[in-house]
Every structure is written in C-alpha cells, then in structure tokens.
Amino acid sequence: MTEKLYYQDSYLSEFEAKVLSCAQKGNKYEVVLSGTAFFPEGGGQTADTGILSEGEKTVQVLDVQEKEGILVHETDGPLTEGAWIKGKLNFQERFIKMQEHTGEHIVSGIVYKRFGYQNVGFHLGKEEVTMDYNGPLTEEELREIEYEANRAVAEDVPIVVLEPSREELKDIFYRSKMEIEGQVRIVQIPGYDSCACCAPHVKTTGSVGMIKITGAIRYKGGMRLSLHCGFRALLDYRQKETSVKQISNRLSAKQEEVFEAVKRMEQEIAALKEKNKKLQEKLVAAALKEEEKKLAEHAGANLILFVEDMDAAAMRNFVNEAMEKTEGVCGVFAGTEESGFRYVLGQREGSIHMIGKPLNEAFHGKGGGKPPMIQGSLKGNEEKIRAFLEETEG
Incomplete structure (x- = not known):
C-alpha cells in the first residue's frame, strides 16, 4: 500500500520516497513509490502533476492512478528501483484544485440544505468545474446560493476531516454519491456541509477565495452548474473584464452601458436588414422584368441571373417566381469569378438534380437538394456556366 502523504498534509508540496518499482509501458513508465504527495485521479478530480528527481535526473509526472491501494505514477522517463527520490508537485495547480473542490462542497452543501437536491455528478478539470443536481434552480435561487457560499468563505470556517469507525459512522450525517466500502473519509465544513470525499482540501473556507457560479443549464431534469473559485475566479473575471473593455471601446460606450449600446446596435441592424430586404425585393423584381424579355424571343428559355451579392431568401424568391414564367432552368449565381458563386437553381418540369x-x-x-430546387457553391466563368446550362437538360 502506498503511503498517502497528501492526507497527512494537503499543503505538502515536496517529499522524499523510495522507488518500489518502475515498469515501461509504451513510451511511458509506471512508477510506484513507498509514499507520495501526488493525489491520483478520483472523485471527479484529475490527478496532480509535477516532477520526480533522482540525483541529477528528473522525470515528469503526467498522471497518477490508484489500483487497489497502490498509487501508480505515469512518467516520461525511468527511475532506478530501490533509489530514493525527491518529489515536487505543481503546487499552484494543486492549490487551485483544492480551492475549487472545497468551493464545490460549500455550494453542494447549501443546495442540499435548502432544497434537498443531491449532487449526482462532479467534474474538476483543468478548465472548469461542473456539478449536476437532481432538481431545478431559478436564477434568483442561484444568486442566493452564491451569496451564502461567499458568506461561508468570509467566515473562514476550519475544514474538519474525519475517518470514523463503522460504529462511529452510524451517528454521523454525510452526503455520498455511492455506497463506500472500507474506510470512509468525511470532509466537514461546519454549518455548511458534511460529505464523503477522498480529495485534499484547503484548511479553512477563507482560502477558497471568491466563489462564482459562471453557468447554469437544465440537465437531465435537474441543473448543471459551472463554478470558479479563488485564483480561477480571478482569471475568469480578468478575461471577461478584457472582453467588456474591448466591446465598450468598439461601441464608444462606458463599460456599465455596454448592454444598452448592444441593444441599440441590434435595433440598427434589424432596421438595416429590413431595408436590405426591401432592396432585395426590388432587385428581384427588376431582374425578372429584364430576364422576361428573353422569353418573348425564345419560349422556355433559361432565366439565369448573375449578381455580386444577394441574400439566400432573395435568391430563392427569384427562382420561385422565375419558375412560374418559364419551363427552362431558373437560377441565381451570387458572387464573383475570383471568389466563386453561391447558386440556387430550379425548374418547374424535369429533374433539376440531374x-x-x-x-x-x-x-x-x-x-444538392430535391426538385424543384437545388443550391450549392462553385467556381467558374459566367459565360461557361451559362453555356453549360443551355446545353444540359434536366
């Protein structure tokens, strides 16, 4: 059994241990140590990373997995069996995970206490934390949960870890997603949560830093929340602050007035779209009138229009109206010979897809498409495309 040093001190970032075995697996190595501060993947949390050093030689710890009490470190190089090594965690990564995991406990404890919902899914990755609850939550309720969670942080409550006997366990309330065999480890945040958990946590809630719910969606009859805590919450805020600054500069609006500025822009765009729609309708009518002259000279002639720009709806309208006037091929090619054309083709009779x-x-x-209309894109010369359509029958 590997000695789990992270349970002795969750803030331990460096340690010494003996290499019990090292086996090559593909282009990686599986290293087992007498003890380790590296937390393995488990409980919805990814494994710690860092380095193992044997004298001047250093290998990277890429992953850690637990197999029947033995922790296997996946490394990018070999170590000598029987040698004493020094391990060093990427502690910034570990501390951020502890902030986020403890923050999740606080939020989940509040959700359970107020609404009775269980946390039925949890993932703590390198980019985000997600929690799944088996019941719905309103926007107002989420704001209240978030506020209460941050109040727990402000209270700087000490985190308590228990490893009770089976007899003692009977008198302890705790949340758990599954039936646990063997020793049950309980993480308690007095006044907020009591939950079975195998992961390391910060020592007090104050170390979690700000707790921010960053997303909420309906999921399998309940809710999936996204969460950031502490340093990740700060990074998330900075990224969003940068976006708001850039948007406010583009809109020539104060940051607190960005939403109103965007609403005005949406109204302006809607008005321009309506104006464009009317212009496109006039363009279609004028183009049809011009193309109809050909029909007077040649019944059943193709009605083909080449334009630099026309929206998809106007293209379809042209073809629909043109099909009422001729049995030939009707179509619009929008674009240029250099950049290519979008096209819509139709024919009242015949198989246009042919x-x-x-x-x-x-x-x-x-x-592609189905009769009487098809659409797509191509590149070519207007004269050659017209000639091709004149020579090809559907």
Whole structure:
C-alpha cells in the first residue's frame, strides 16, 4: 500500500520516497513509490502533476492512478528501483484544485440544505468545474446560493476531516454519491456541509477565495452548474473584464452601458436588414422584368441571373417566381469569378438534380437538394456556366 502523504498534509508540496518499482509501458513508465504527495485521479478530480528527481535526473509526472491501494505514477522517463527520490508537485495547480473542490462542497452543501437536491455528478478539470443536481434552480435561487457560499468563505470556517469507525459512522450525517466500502473519509465544513470525499482540501473556507457560479443549464431534469473559485475566479473575471473593455471601446460606450449600446446596435441592424430586404425585393423584381424579355424571343428559355451579392431568401424568391414564367432552368449565381458563386437553381418540369451533379463536377462545386430546387457553391466563368446550362437538360 502506498503511503498517502497528501492526507497527512494537503499543503505538502515536496517529499522524499523510495522507488518500489518502475515498469515501461509504451513510451511511458509506471512508477510506484513507498509514499507520495501526488493525489491520483478520483472523485471527479484529475490527478496532480509535477516532477520526480533522482540525483541529477528528473522525470515528469503526467498522471497518477490508484489500483487497489497502490498509487501508480505515469512518467516520461525511468527511475532506478530501490533509489530514493525527491518529489515536487505543481503546487499552484494543486492549490487551485483544492480551492475549487472545497468551493464545490460549500455550494453542494447549501443546495442540499435548502432544497434537498443531491449532487449526482462532479467534474474538476483543468478548465472548469461542473456539478449536476437532481432538481431545478431559478436564477434568483442561484444568486442566493452564491451569496451564502461567499458568506461561508468570509467566515473562514476550519475544514474538519474525519475517518470514523463503522460504529462511529452510524451517528454521523454525510452526503455520498455511492455506497463506500472500507474506510470512509468525511470532509466537514461546519454549518455548511458534511460529505464523503477522498480529495485534499484547503484548511479553512477563507482560502477558497471568491466563489462564482459562471453557468447554469437544465440537465437531465435537474441543473448543471459551472463554478470558479479563488485564483480561477480571478482569471475568469480578468478575461471577461478584457472582453467588456474591448466591446465598450468598439461601441464608444462606458463599460456599465455596454448592454444598452448592444441593444441599440441590434435595433440598427434589424432596421438595416429590413431595408436590405426591401432592396432585395426590388432587385428581384427588376431582374425578372429584364430576364422576361428573353422569353418573348425564345419560349422556355433559361432565366439565369448573375449578381455580386444577394441574400439566400432573395435568391430563392427569384427562382420561385422565375419558375412560374418559364419551363427552362431558373437560377441565381451570387458572387464573383475570383471568389466563386453561391447558386440556387430550379425548374418547374424535369429533374433539376440531374443538372446539379454534372454542374458541380464541371465547376468544382458542391451542393444538392430535391426538385424543384437545388443550391450549392462553385467556381467558374459566367459565360461557361451559362453555356453549360443551355446545353444540359434536366
């Protein structure tokens, strides 16, 4: 059994231990030590990382897994069996995990105490923390939970870790996602939570720092919350602060007025879209009138329009109206010969998809659809595309 030094002191960042075994596995090595401060993956939390040093030689600890009480360190190099080594954790990473995991306990304890919801899922990764609860929470309730959690931080409550006997366990209330065999380890935050947990935690709630719920979505009949605590909460705030500054500069608005500025921009965009829609309708009508002249000279002629820009709805409107005027191929090609064309093609009679496939093959295009209309994109010369459509029948 590996001695779990992180249970003796969760703030231990350096230690010495003996190499009990080292076995190569692929291009990595599996190292077992007499004792370790590296916490293995477990309880929804990823493993600690860091280094192991044997004299002048240093190897990276990439992962740690527990197998029947033995902790196996995955490293990028070998160590000598029987040698004494020094281990050093990436403690900044460890401390952030302890902040976030303790913060999760505080939030989950409050959710259980107030609403009776169980934490049925937990993940503490390198980017985010997520918690799944088996019941819904409103926005107002989430704000209240967040405020109470930060009050727990301000109270700087000492964290208590218990390893009770089976007899003592009968008189202790604690949350647990599963039935636990063997020794049960309970992490208590007096007044807020009592939960079975195998992970290391900070010593007092004050070390958690600010607790911020950053996201909440409906999930499997309950809620999935995203959380940041302490240094990660600070990093999250800085990133969002940078975004708000950049947006406020672009909008020439004060940071606290960004939302109103965005609303005004949305209204302006909506007005421009409506104006553009009317202009596109006029363009379609004018283009149809111009193309109809061909029908007077040649019944059943194709009605094909090439324009630099036209939105998808206007393109379809042109084709729909054009199909009422001719049995030929109707279409719009929007774009340029240099950048390529988006197209919509239709034909009242015939199999328009029989035209689309050879058209795409001839002009390096892609697309498809069902009669009477197809759409896609291609590259080619206007004159050659017109000639191709004149020669091809659907």
